[in-house]
């Protein structure tokens with residue numbers, strides 16, 4: 001049995017209060033028929049989590065954060081805890097996005113601690129993994145992704161509190177996407193690793209998202225790949241019609 005797919009929008013550092021309009025347009029297009037096929041989530045910047053979660057009450061689009069601190073509270077100026085995101089109405093949080101790994105030097109063990117924090121707060125962690133262009137070109141992709149999975153996914157994970165997102169770093173925001181065969185190969189490896197990490201019975205139920213330049217025009221091909229259970233969408237999630245177009249690829 002395939003899990004119910006999840007299409008999650010990662011707004012990154014984009015969005016002001018006026019962006020509530022985008023969520024309202026998504027709500028308008030999230031028909032019962034579409035809802036039956038796919039779950040939607042929007043991860044806005046933290047300043048908008050509370051407001052968008054309020055707009056979403058009863059509307060069925062989940063709201064998520066883009067990062068969290070490992071601790072619940074304390075002297076960590078500028079940081080946000082998973083508990084704060086949950087308090088604001090989030091049910092998801094992205095952890096270990098390649099932009100966090102790159103610009104904030106987050107290592108697998110940091111990502112793992114953040115995922116533990118997400119679980120502690122009752123959030124579902126969307127744990128991101130993916131190889132760089134150099135790693136891809138030197139044939140290291142599978143080893144790199146395996147190491148990231150083993151280091152970043154906490155032992156308390158299960159199909160309810162964990163989503164894995166495979167995002168090849170070289171495909172992010174570049175318009176480049178790996179071949180269908182490449183996506184299938186990495187997603188199969190992730191499924192295999194999940195059997196070790198969450199157990200044989202639960203592993204098939206964990207959603208594995210593909211991320212990196214997903215657009216309405218390539219979504220159907222990507223979503224049809226074995227072990228692809230949805231998408232993590234950056235740029236295209238900022239326009240409701242594009243986001244809904246990707247969701248409609250199911």
Ligand code: G2H
Nearest residue numbers: 172173212213233234235
């Ligand atoms: C990858 C993705 C969303 P984009 O970062 O996480 O962004 O779809 O813009 O490549």
